[in-house]
Amino acid sequence: MPANPLSPKERTAIPRQHMPEQPPAERARNFNEVNLGFDFELAKQEALRCLACAHPKCVDGCPVGVKVKDFIELILKGDYLAAAAKIREDDVLPAITGRVCPQEDQCEGACIMSKKFGPVGIGYLERFVADYERQSGKIGLPPIAPPSGKKVAIVGSGPAGLSAAGDLIQKGHAVTVFEALHEIGGVLVYGIPEFRLPKEIVRQEVENMRKMGVRFETNVVVGKTVTVDELLNEEGYSAVLIATGAGLPQFLGVPGEDLCGVYSANEFLTRVNLMKAYKFPEYDEPIYDCRGKNVAVIGGGNTAMDAIRSALRLGAKNAYVIYRRSETEMPARVEEIKHAKEEGVQFLLLNNPVAFLGDERGWLRAARVIKMELGPADESGRRRPVPIKGSEYEIPLDVAIIAVGTSSNPLVQSTTPDLKTRKGGYIETNPDTLKTSKQGVFAAGDIVTGAATVILAMGAGRKAAKAIDDYLKTGRW
Amino acid sequence: MHMTNSKILEARFLAPDVKLFRIEAPRIARKQQPGQFVILRVHERGERIPLTIAGSDPKDGSITIIVQGVGKTTRHLNTLNAGDVILDVVGPLGKPSHIEKFGTCVVIGGGVGTAIAYPTAKALKEAGNHVIVIIGGRTRSLVILEKEIRAFADEVIITTDDGSYGQKGLVIDPLKQMIADARKIDMVLAIGPIPMMRAVAEVTRPYGIKTVVSLNPIMVDGTGMCGGCRVHVGGKSQFACVDGPEFDAHQVDFNGLSKRNALYREAELRALTEFEKHHCKLAEAK
Numbered sequence: 001m002p003a004n005p006l007s008p009k010e011r012t013a014i015p016r017q018h019m020p021e022q023p024p025a026e027r028a029r030n031f032n033e034v035n036l037g038f039d040f041e042l043a044k045q046e047a048l049r050c051l052a053c054a055h056p057k058c059v060d061g062c063p064v065g066v067k068v069k070d071f072i073e074l075i076l077k078g079d080y081l082a083a084a085a086k087i088r089e090d091d092v093l094p095a096i097t098g099r100v101c102p103q104e105d106q107c108e109g110a111c112i113m114s115k116k117f118g119p120v121g122i123g124y125l126e127r128f129v130a131d132y133e134r135q136s137g138k139i140g141l142p143p144i145a146p147p148s149g150k151k152v153a154i155v156g157s158g159p160a161g162l163s164a165a166g167d168l169i170q171k172g173h174a175v176t177v178f179e180a181l182h183e184i185g186g187v188l189v190y191g192i193p194e195f196r197l198p199k200e201i202v203r204q205e206v207e208n209m210r211k212m213g214v215r216f217e218t219n220v221v222v223g224k225t226v227t228v229d230e231l232l233n234e235e236g237y238s239a240v241l242i243a244t245g246a247g248l249p250q251f252l253g254v255p256g257e258d259l260c261g262v263y264s265a266n267e268f269l270t271r272v273n274l275m276k277a278y279k280f281p282e283y284d285e286p287i288y289d290c291r292g293k294n295v296a297v298i299g300g301g302n303t304a305m306d307a308i309r310s311a312l313r314l315g316a317k318n319a320y321v322i323y324r325r326s327e328t329e330m331p332a333r334v335e336e337i338k339h340a341k342e343e344g345v346q347f348l349l350l351n352n353p354v355a356f357l358g359d360e361r362g363w364l365r366a367a368r369v370i371k372m373e374l375g376p377a378d379e380s381g382r383r384r385p386v387p388i389k390g391s392e393y394e395i396p397l398d399v400a401i402i403a404v405g406t407s408s409n410p411l412v413q414s415t416t417p418d419l420k421t422r423k424g425g426y427i428e429t430n431p432d433t434l435k436t437s438k439q440g441v442f443a444a445g446d447i448v449t450g451a452a453t454v455i456l457a458m459g460a461g462r463k464a465a466k467a468i469d470d471y472l473k474t475g476r477w
Numbered sequence: 478m479h480m481t482n483s484k485i486l487e488a489r490f491l492a493p494d495v496k497l498f499r500i501e502a503p504r505i506a507r508k509q510q511p512g513q514f515v516i517l518r519v520h521e522r523g524e525r526i527p528l529t530i531a532g533s534d535p536k537d538g539s540i541t542i543i544v545q546g547v548g549k550t551t552r553h554l555n556t557l558n559a560g561d562v563i564l565d566v567v568g569p570l571g572k573p574s575h576i577e578k579f580g581t582c583v584v585i586g587g588g589v590g591t592a593i594a595y596p597t598a599k600a601l602k603e604a605g606n607h608v609i610v611i612i613g614g615r616t617r618s619l620v621i622l623e624k625e626i627r628a629f630a631d632e633v634i635i636t637t638d639d640g641s642y643g644q645k646g647l648v649i650d651p652l653k654q655m656i657a658d659a660r661k662i663d664m665v666l667a668i669g670p671i672p673m674m675r676a677v678a679e680v681t682r683p684y685g686i687k688t689v690v691s692l693n694p695i696m697v698d699g700t701g702m703c704g705g706c707r708v709h710v711g712g713k714s715q716f717a718c719v720d721g722p723e724f725d726a727h728q729v730d731f732n733g734l735s736k737r738n739a740l741y742r743e744a745e746l747r748a749l750t751e752f753e754k755h756h757c758k759l760a761e762a763k
Binding site for chain 2: 361
């Protein structure tokens with residue numbers, strides 16, 4: 001009997017199921033997860049919508065090729081653990097990607113249903129089975145090959161590093177992941193807030209890897225504490241994967257950016273997420289007391305949404321997104337923008353700060369902002385914002401968070417002289433193998449591509465893991 | 478989760494509220510150079526604070542830090558003793574001090590700044606410089622590391638604000654005297670409170686004497702990721718954690734630095750008051 005008893009017509013007649021959420025007014029004041037997850041019935045209804053295409057476009061749309069059709073079929077059979085295991089074949093962090101992937105640009109964007117009926121909620125279903133699996137305690141850890149006798153060092157414990165570690169440990173290699181901070185997860189723990197990705201989920205995934213045999217060493221800044229050459233020549237590692245991400249904050253370069261109250265999004269989010277400053281004084285790390293204040297984020301990406309929604313939860317009276325283009329050009333996920341609006345974030349689109357103004361103590365009191373209009377498209381294909389002369393105005397602000405992108409951190413490159421980099425300090429690699437210019441050294445994720453998404457970094461991590469395994473087996477560079 | 482706990486091997490007070498710790502940190506000990514720092518976190522809910530490394534022993538895998546108890550975390554740290562553990566220690570961070578043969582170097586340490594200047598002063602001596610160290614403290618009990626510094630320095634001058642030890646006055650007084658005496662000074666390193674470093678910069682500026690200071694802005698990660706430690710140097714925004722912590726004193730915007738350092742004063746005071754209350758209760762219970 002087919003898993004789905006419905007005819008195609010009946011399937012398309014079912015509306016896309018809504019994700020249950022915390023009510024906006026309530027969630028805007030707490031750090032608990034916004035999306036509450038599907039129950040069995042919602043999951044079944046959503047799964048029934050899948051047309052089970054002969055050539056599923058969703059799989060092509062996924063950067064790691066998750067077998068979407070197969071796992072949805074397993075949901076319909078009620079075998080949720082098997083569905084989770086099916087996803088894990090291609091994606092070792094399903095509970096995370098189910099929450100943070102930009103599905104509308106990937107699997108769901110490619111779904112045949114998307115134009116006429118709304119895409120199948122693939123992300124919601126992925127999250128459903130991953131959460132089911134985690135709560136069942138029966139996580140299907142994959143088998144581990146016999147020890148190869150080779151050691152691999154992975155620099156950075158973000159999505160690229162973790163996914164590579166998960167693959168390499170299965171191949172029987174001894175894997176050590178080095179992390180500069182005191183917690184494992186990279187951007188998953190310092191960047192993405194609790195209300196979008198509960199840290200318990202990251203901890204659980206890391207715990208799974210530990211069970212599989214991955215070693216984690218926190219508080220090691222490769223490039224400072226130990227160099228890549230020392231890992232290769234003195235510590236016996238046969239290969240090193242650099243997965244350090246794009247962690248350096250960019251600023252606007254306008255006057256007043258050093259005033260008290262102006263933060264990089266990295267700092268603001270790290271204080272809130274990693275250091276739990278929202279629980280001050282229970283936790284020691286402080287953050288600007290946002291209660292009753294005017295807070296703005298500058299930028300229109302996911303990081304900007306994360307930062308401003310965090311500020312709202314810290315008690316901001318007015319929370320603004322100041323973005324120099326229009327909503328169409330905003331790089332943030334549609335769901336994040338929608339959630340932010342529902343929670344009361346105010347969008348000042350086609351606006352751009354030209355200066356931050358302080359009081360005599362050196363604290364931010366306002367931003368001077370200029371209005372913009374859209375001109376012809378630039379090299380990114382988006383219409384270039386052009387300032388409108390004479391349109392400047394002042395907006396009172398206590399806190400401004402700069403979220404206009406990140407660039408590469410040079411710590412590893414600058415201490416590894418024979419590692420070739422390109423403009424911006426990103427590491428040059430062979431696109432097929434992710435081999436760098438230095439024998440035994442591979443690089444993957446944002447440190448190669450520039451800031452991208454969790455899933456793309458994971459995909460790159462997997463690709464690197466495969467190439468590292470080949471290299472360790474054949475010795476061929 | 479943590480595999481990098483650091484055991485405290487030795488702990489002793491050098492002055493009231495100033496404590497020396499020798500801690501286990503083999504990776505850091507192997508790499509440390511004068512001028513570099515560590516970031517540490519004392520407990521699971523603790524903040525990350527930067528502290529300069531006073532010295533290291535690669536053979537026994539230990540590093541030495543000297544801590545002045547001023548806020549909650551440093552006071553808490555100073556309650557720890559040999560055998561206790563510090564949850565997280567990461568480093569060595571920052572650029573090492575620039576060491577070369579300058580000629581005559583005047584190294585000025587104000588208060589616990591003396592501990593930060595100590596390894597660099599020693600390295601300057603080892604590089605063949607004539608090293609004059611000025612150690613300043615508010616009062617006699619706050620003059621630290623005198624014996625250790627006398628062991629290598631060519632000249633040592635001590636000043637106290639209240640005249641209880643050495644010359645009465647500020648650390649800039651003997652520096653001004655040397656300049657007035659037309660002594661040849663090739664380089665000055667000044668480390669201490671911001672007003673002291675600013676004062677030294679103003680003394681040497683008219684004479685164009687190369688002057689270096691080590692800055693201590695607010696930091697979180699210490700690897701260039703957060704940008705919280707940005708300071709204006711020569712009109713450009715620099716990150717003290719990766720571009721510093723040492724900078725050309727004549728280029729530093731001390732005014733901006735001291736304003737930014739006041740950002741969390743209220744929160745710091747609140748945390749400290751609650752800690753002291755709790756700590757006193759514990760002490761009474763004992």
